[in-house]
Amino acid sequence: MKNLLTNIYQHTYLPIYQWKINITNQAYTVEKDCKYGVIKSFILALITSAFCLLAINPALAANLSSDILKQTPTEISVSLSNAANELKFLPNHLEFVSGKRYKLRLTNPSQLKHYFTAKDFADAIWTQKVEAGNVEIKGAIRELELKPGAEAEWVFVPLKPGTYRLRCTVPGHTEAGMTGDIKISE
Numbered sequence: 001m002k003n004l005l006t007n008i009y010q011h012t013y014l015p016i017y018q019w020k021i022n023i024t025n026q027a028y029t030v031e032k033d034c035k036y037g038v039i040k041s042f043i044l045a046l047i048t049s050a051f052c053l054l055a056i057n058p059a060l061a062a063n064l065s066s067d068i069l070k071q072t073p074t075e076i077s078v079s080l081s082n083a084a085n086e087l088k089f090l091p092n093h094l095e096f097v098s099g100k101r102y103k104l105r106l107t108n109p110s111q112l113k114h115y116f117t118a119k120d121f122a123d124a125i126w127t128q129k130v131e132a133g134n135v136e137i138k139g140a141i142r143e144l145e146l147k148p149g150a151e152a153e154w155v156f157v158p159l160k161p162g163t164y165r166l167r168c169t170v171p172g173h174t175e176a177g178m179t180g181d182i183k184i185s186e
């Protein structure tokens, strides 16, 4: 009985425990690397949080004609807070048209980190890539963390019409009004 419990512990609990340690170490690495540059830390945070990085729906991707990907993207800029550290997205209402190609430029001119979190919206678009610094990330992205001074460009094609919620998930920021909505029309 004791051996059985030991086995269960070693084969079940230990790996979970180690996994937690790994995640913690990874988070620590991210924090540590922040000192070396805003862009680098942004990328690491992105990779850390993007668990479904390669979860592109192949059917959706296949349905996008190469013509769409040749379209010059419409550029839209959103600022996460401002130099006065106001807890808001500027603008806080975004509109896209389904089937068109967009480049969403995100900047954080504040002294605090912020998240661009719009999970239902992220599920309603096809992400071509996210670019920050010299790194290009392909695949499904659901949430972006921008450190102070960071910039990122999200290139995507909206697919599913609807109105989606945008918020910053830093504790207290949503409650303080750092929210918005994103509309995809047909």
Ligand SMILES: [Cu+2]
Binding pocket: 087, 113, 114, 115, 168, 169, 170, 173, 178
């Ligand atoms: Cu925020």
